[in-house]
Structures are given as C-alpha cells and as structure tokens.
Amino acid sequence: MANLSMTVNGKPVTANVDPRTLLVQFLREHLRLTGTHVGCDTSQCGACVVHLDGKAVKACTTLALSCEGASVTTIEGLADGTALHPMQEAFREHHGLQCGFCTPGMIMSAVDIVNRRGHDLDEKTIREDLDGNICRCTGYHNIVKAIAAGAAAMAGGSVKDPVPPRQAAE
Amino acid sequence: MYAFTYHRPATARQAASLLARKEDAKLLAGGHTLLPTMKQRLASPGALVDLGSCADLRGIARKGRNLVIGAMATHAEVAASPEVREAIPALAYLAGHIGDPHVRNRGTIGGSVANNDPAADYPAALLALGATVVTNKRKLPAGEFFTGLYETALEEGEIIVKVSFPVASRAGYAKFRNPASRYALVGVFVAKRGGEIAVAVTGAGEGGVFRWPEAEAALRARFAPKSLDGLAHTAKGINSDIHADAEYRAHLIGVMAKQAVAQATGKA
Numbered sequence: 001m002a003n004l005s006m007t008v009n010g011k012p013v014t015a016n017v018d019p020r021t022l023l024v025q026f027l028r029e030h031l032r033l034t035g036t037h038v039g040c041d042t043s044q045c046g047a048c049v050v051h052l053d054g055k056a057v058k059a060c061t062t063l064a065l066s067c068e069g070a071s072v073t074t075i076e077g078l079a080d081g082t083a084l085h086p087m088q089e090a091f092r093e094h095h096g097l098q099c100g101f102c103t104p105g106m107i108m109s110a111v112d113i114v115n116r117r118g119h120d121l122d123e124k125t126i127r128e129d130l131d132g133n134i135c136r137c138t139g140y141h142n143i144v145k146a147i148a149a150g151a152a153a154m155a156g157g158s159v160k161d162p163v164p165p166r167q168a169a170e
Numbered sequence: 171m172y173a174f175t176y177h178r179p180a181t182a183r184q185a186a187s188l189l190a191r192k193e194d195a196k197l198l199a200g201g202h203t204l205l206p207t208m209k210q211r212l213a214s215p216g217a218l219v220d221l222g223s224c225a226d227l228r229g230i231a232r233k234g235r236n237l238v239i240g241a242m243a244t245h246a247e248v249a250a251s252p253e254v255r256e257a258i259p260a261l262a263y264l265a266g267h268i269g270d271p272h273v274r275n276r277g278t279i280g281g282s283v284a285n286n287d288p289a290a291d292y293p294a295a296l297l298a299l300g301a302t303v304v305t306n307k308r309k310l311p312a313g314e315f316f317t318g319l320y321e322t323a324l325e326e327g328e329i330i331v332k333v334s335f336p337v338a339s340r341a342g343y344a345k346f347r348n349p350a351s352r353y354a355l356v357g358v359f360v361a362k363r364g365g366e367i368a369v370a371v372t373g374a375g376e377g378g379v380f381r382w383p384e385a386e387a388a389l390r391a392r393f394a395p396k397s398l399d400g401l402a403h404t405a406k407g408i409n410s411d412i413h414a415d416a417e418y419r420a421h422l423i424g425v426m427a428k429q430a431v432a433q434a435t436g437k438a
Contacts, residue, residue: 019173019175020173041209043206044350055246057275
C-alpha cells in the first residue's frame with residue numbers, strides 16, 4: 001500500500017492505495033465518483049476520460065499513484081452547483097447522447113478540444129479530435145453538433161442557435 | 171495485474187539507482203503499452219520506477235544543428251512544440267498522428283523508442299533522420315539502437331535520457347494506419363540532409379523498422395515522388411497478419427513512400 005494525495009474537482013483528497021489502483025478505480029471505487037466510466041479498459045473507447053492537470057487522459061491507463069500531487073477534474077466537477085456546464089447543456093439541448101454511457105468521456109474530451117483549439121470548431125476538427133472516443137449507440141452526428149454549440153457557448157455565445165458545423169467549416 | 175512496488179524518483183540518476191537495486195524492476199514512462207500489458211498479465215514486473223517526476227528527462231530544445239527532445243516529452247508536447255515545428259515539421263506531424271489526443275497526452279518518445287513496437291511511428295523517424303539515442307551511459311546511433319522486434323541495444327539498467335535529431339533540409343512522413351489501433355500498418359519516413367537521403371519503413375518489417383536502399387538510390391538521382399515510379403518493394407520479409415498480408419503491405423510501402431516524399435517537397 002502507498003499513500004496518495006491529489007486534488008479532485010478542487011478538493012484535496014488523500015488515501016492509502018494498492019499500487020495497482022488505476023486512476024479510474026480510485027475515482028470510482030475510493031471516491032465514489034462514478035460518472036467516469038470504464039468501457040473497454042484498453043484505452044480505446046474514451047469512456048474514462050478525465051482531465052489530469054488540465055489535459056485529457058484515459059483514466060483506465062493511468063496509475064492513481066502517477067497522479068500524486070496532480071489536479072484531476074471529472075465530469076462531476078464541470079457543473080457549477082445545479083447549473084450545467086455549457087458543454088453539458090449543449091449535449092442536452094442537441095440530444096448528443098442515447099444510452100449515455102460514453103457521454104462523460106465525450107464531454108470531457110469536448111472541453112479539452114475547446115481548451116486546445118478554441119471556440120470556433122468546424123466539423124472536421126471535432127470529428128478528428130474525437131478519435132479517442134467511441135459511441136456504440138448511433139453515431140456521432142448530434143455529438144458533433146453539440147460540441148460545436150458547446151464550444152461557442154463556452155465563449156459566451158448562444159447554445160440554442162449555434163452555427164451548424166458544416167457551415168462553420170466553409 | 172500482479173502486485174508490484176511503486177517508486178517515483180525525481181531524477182534520472184535516482185531512477186537508475188532504483189532500477190539497479192529493485193528486483194525485477196521496469197521503467198514506467200507514459201504507460202500506454204506497459205500498463206495494458208500488465209493488465210493482460212503478459213508482464214509482471216516486481217517494481218515500477220515511474221519516470222513521471224524526473225524533470226531532467228523533459229524538455230525540447232534546438233541546440234545548433236540538432237533538435238533535442240527529452241525522453242519524457244509526450245507526443246502532444248512534440249506535436250505542439252514551436253521548436254519541432256520549425257526545425258523538423260514532419261516530426262511534429264508524426265507525433266500528432268500517434269494514437270488519439272488522450273494517448274498523446276501520456277505517451278512519450280522515450281517510451282515508444284525503448285519499446286520498439288514494430289508498428290510504432292517514432293522508430294522510422296529516428297532511423298531516417300539519423301538520430302542519436304542518448305542514455306544515462308552512452309550515445310547510440312538509431313541504426314544500432316533498433317535491433318529487432320521489441321528489441322533494442324539498451325542494456326539492463328540503461329535509461330534513455332533524450333533523443334537528438336540532426337535537422338534535415340527536407341523530411342516527410344506518411345502512414346496508412348490501422349483504424350482501430352491507430353498504429354502504422356505501414357509508415358514511411360523520408361529525410362534529406364545535404365546529399366544524404368534515408369527512407370525508413372515501420373509497420374511492415376518482420377524484424378521491425380528498416381531502411382529501403384533502392385528507394386534511397388532512386389531519390390538520390392532526384393528527390394521527387396516521380397523518382398519512385400515503378401519501384402516496388404518485395405513482399406519477402408514483410409509481415410502478414412489479420413490486418414494485411416505481405417503483398418498488400420509491400421505495395422503500401424511504395425505508396426506511403428511517395429506520399430512522404432510529396433510531403434517533404436511540399437507537393438502533398
């Protein structure tokens with residue numbers, strides 16, 4: 001067992017963990033933050049994406065102990081009280097989910113895309129950068145729409161009337 | 171995963187000492203090969219020495235005619251680095267097309283090179299650019315470093331500190347990637363440095379990364395995609411698996427080589 005301390009969603013946490021504990025296990029089983037999901041467990045599907053010191057990573061392929069002293073943000077850390085984060089709101093508004101299993105990872109990836117590439121995202125950029133997130137329900141049409149809208153909303157734009165992604169690309 | 175003890179040194183020197191002292195210890199860089207392998211119980215090190223806090227293994231800098239990249243530089247850092255984009259844009263392009271964005275935030279150049287996966291991207295760049303792998307003990311030219319499938323010249327207790335790339339006048343990389351794993355089904359890196367031309371192929375060889383001398387000779391006459399017209403790589407010694415057979419991969423080598431030259435000459 002080894003001592004671990006990090007900041008999760010702004011709160012300091014400490015624990016004594018088996019070195020084998022993955023970040024996603026630590027979040028789900030120790031902290032009971034079950035919004036971060038385990039899909040494939042082989043770093044393919046992206047259901048476990050969280051932000052580690054501001055960068056999107058797959059929590060199923062990161063040891064909890066590797067995150068000593070780091071700051072982690074999970075899907076639970078995005079909303080401001082009862083007010084959804086603009087990206088969450090955009091997913092709701094644009095029906096960017098069906099079963100919802102991949103959604104936490106999709107949203108954490110989406111916020112990461114905005115952090116890296118800004119608020120004016122075209123469809124191609126979004127689709128390329130969603131390379132590490134898999135949705136098994138339907139496809140990506142509404143997810144891509146939601147991310148374009150959410151990106152604009154994060155800049156203070158309107159979520160309800162986003163520029164359609166295809167048009168933005170032209 | 172089988173149990174292991176975990177160690178987090180602050181310097182490469184401390185890491186080397188832990189590696190020597192601990193029974194059956196392995197280095198952990200980005201962990202995107204080692205951790206999945208441990209989950210499958212294909213590897214079961216007794217100790218992990220995590221290089222994540224070794225500040226002396228990080229950093230990217232232009233030093234005269236060389237571009238020097240710390241072993242723990244992530245693929246995302248290499249892809250976004252202004253120094254890399256200025257000195258060897260093809261290397262930034264390569265790093266930006268490894269795995270997916272999340273993988274690129276964890277995976278490192280040192281980890282990729284040390285693992286020498288036959289379908290990894292970096293080995294082709296190191297070989298074509300004539301890079302030098304600098305360890306805590308010595309300097310190894312890329313041509314001597316990669317010795318076979320998942321095999322390198324690294325000895326027990328040796329740690330990659332940085333990789334030094336001589337800046338090429340022209341370079342290009344093209345890969346046909348496996349859509350699921352994003353590894354190279356075939357990847358070709360071409361580099362021109364003065365009159366020296368190198369063509370390195372990854373993803374295809376039974377023994378891992380290799381150079382293609384016939385293509386190099388053809389490009390020496392004229393460094394243009396057209397110079398490779400009619401040149402086909404033999405299927406002998408090329409991998410066959412469920413993703414592609416040897417003939418298909420051999421054909422792709424020619425196609426990717428042309429695309430890489432087109433990129434290097436600004437005609438892509």
